[in-house]
Amino acid sequence: MLLFYVFALVAVVASLLVIAQRNPVYSVLLLIASFGALSGLYVLLDAPFAAVIQIVVYAGAILVLFLFVVMLLNAPHEDTDEDLLRLKTINAATSRLRGGPMLFGVALASLFIVELLWALNRVTGAGRFDPAAADSVSSVAAIGRVLFTDYRFAFEVTSVLILVAMVGAVVLARREEAAPAPPARK
Amino acid sequence: MNAVLIAEIVILGFVFHALLISAAAMVWVERKVAAWLQQRLGPILVGPAGLLQPFADIIKLIFKEELRPAAADKWLFYLAPAISATCSFAAFAVVPFGGETTFMGLLDRPVKLQVADVNVAVLVIFAIASMSVYGIVLAGWASNSKYSLLGALRSSAQMISYELSYGMALASVLVMANSLSLTDIVNAQEGAWLGVLPRWFVVLNPVGFLIFFTAGIAETNRAPFDFPEAEQELVAGYHTEYSSMSFALFFQAEYVNMVTVSAVATDLFLGGWHTPLIPAAIGWFGFLLKISFLLFFYVWMRWTLPRYRYDQLMAFGWKVLLPVSVLNLLFVSAWVLYFGF
Numbered sequence: 182m183l184l185f186y187v188f189a190l191v192a193v194v195a196s197l198l199v200i201a202q203r204n205p206v207y208s209v210l211l212l213i214a215s216f217g218a219l220s221g222l223y224v225l226l227d228a229p230f231a232a233v234i235q236i237v238v239y240a241g242a243i244l245v246l247f248l249f250v251v252m253l254l255n256a257p258h259e260d261t262d263e264d265l266l267r268l269k270t271i272n273a274a275t276s277r278l279r280g281g282p283m284l285f286g287v288a289l290a291s292l293f294i295v296e297l298l299w300a301l302n303r304v305t306g307a308g309r310f311d312p313a314a315a316d317s318v319s320s321v322a323a324i325g326r327v328l329f330t331d332y333r334f335a336f337e338v339t340s341v342l343i344l345v346a347m348v349g350a351v352v353l354a355r356r357e358e359a360a361p362a363p364p365a366r367k
Numbered sequence: 368m369n370a371v372l373i374a375e376i377v378i379l380g381f382v383f384h385a386l387l388i389s390a391a392a393m394v395w396v397e398r399k400v401a402a403w404l405q406q407r408l409g410p411i412l413v414g415p416a417g418l419l420q421p422f423a424d425i426i427k428l429i430f431k432e433e434l435r436p437a438a439a440d441k442w443l444f445y446l447a448p449a450i451s452a453t454c455s456f457a458a459f460a461v462v463p464f465g466g467e468t469t470f471m472g473l474l475d476r477p478v479k480l481q482v483a484d485v486n487v488a489v490l491v492i493f494a495i496a497s498m499s500v501y502g503i504v505l506a507g508w509a510s511n512s513k514y515s516l517l518g519a520l521r522s523s524a525q526m527i528s529y530e531l532s533y534g535m536a537l538a539s540v541l542v543m544a545n546s547l548s549l550t551d552i553v554n555a556q557e558g559a560w561l562g563v564l565p566r567w568f569v570v571l572n573p574v575g576f577l578i579f580f581t582a583g584i585a586e587t588n589r590a591p592f593d594f595p596e597a598e599q600e601l602v603a604g605y606h607t608e609y610s611s612m613s614f615a616l617f618f619q620a621e622y623v624n625m626v627t628v629s630a631v632a633t634d635l636f637l638g639g640w641h642t643p644l645i646p647a648a649i650g651w652f653g654f655l656l657k658i659s660f661l662l663f664f665y666v667w668m669r670w671t672l673p674r675y676r677y678d679q680l681m682a683f684g685w686k687v688l689l690p691v692s693v694l695n696l697l698f699v700s701a702w703v704l705y706f707g708f
Contacts, residue, residue, distance in 0.1 A: 240494075
């Protein structure tokens, strides 16, 4: 139980710090920490497979790409003094424009909070943990069987989606070759 | 119960210190083998046959000044070597290195010779390998030096490219053993044909072994794939700006990673602690012999093959190793499906 609170605390604090950081590289690292804590929660739920996949896919693959992009673009720190100064000077001029997005953000946040409260309300103490159900999700064989029988349509659709994304990425990356090739170097 | 707990703590401490010592031993082996391959003597002055040379090096490194570039990111600069070292040690936690034992009747219940018996051990190793790229990338970025950054970028591109083939080779073994647990995989390789030819997966799946070991060399950034630290081009690559013990951590992480990859390769392909002619009671000795051979092979490769060109590395990884590993996985799966193994 103590471990649950440790992992939960790490996950929540790290997630909050992700958006509080000014340096995007730190944000990515905190996101990794948050995923690591989530993976710990999966272990506590007796689902080691999900825990490891969480690390392999999110922390190991996707966030490496995030880090790559952030590092290569050399994204500037947000809200430097210069930015703040500029913000102040144009504050008055754009206050009307910024009102719209801000209202939208507030609406979205309140919707999220209402949904969260509703969901928390529905969770009851009884029957929350079922060892038999936990066994069925922790077994890799069971996951594979369910994936290729009950959920095979979703699985196939996801595969096609990823394939399309891959083809799209290749097309985008190769587009500049359509331009006439530069003269060969002597 | 208590005796078993104590035994497990002892195993934990033993593995940790064995890895520490193995890094030091590997430094000595590397220098000696390199010297022999180049008709030199290598370290001979400190201790018998220069055996204490690594410890002299460590003492020297401890007393060196710890330098940090003024423009470096303070936190990440020191976090990076810690991540590298932690990942290198953590992966070994799920690697079994011997069968169950009672330590000659000392315990009433047999314990497994491994730190943690996880039923998805193979995936844990894969996950930790994919995490270790952060140590190198962050070192390169936090140093705020172009050589470090170039080394880090090369390293991450290389590790991501070769991880695919690494995973495919792992998957081909999982299909054969029908389990994700390293203990089950090792036990599936017990026995021998005609009493001599061991039923190791390297015999049944040689292509998988070659792919796994090649990708393992690339994963550990060793020659001929040592682009992250190509000294002729990048000074020292991602650890250019590191000195003293933070450098030592990277250095140690590299050698511990070699030991871990060799141990995993032994468990997956070379039968783990099942060796013909070696009784099961001292199976760990066979395990040790196989690891030593693979480690020697690592050093042998480094001082025999020159470094590839970077585009050759990428072309080889994507155009040769990955297709071959996918075909191998398909072939092995079809074989297991239609003929059993």
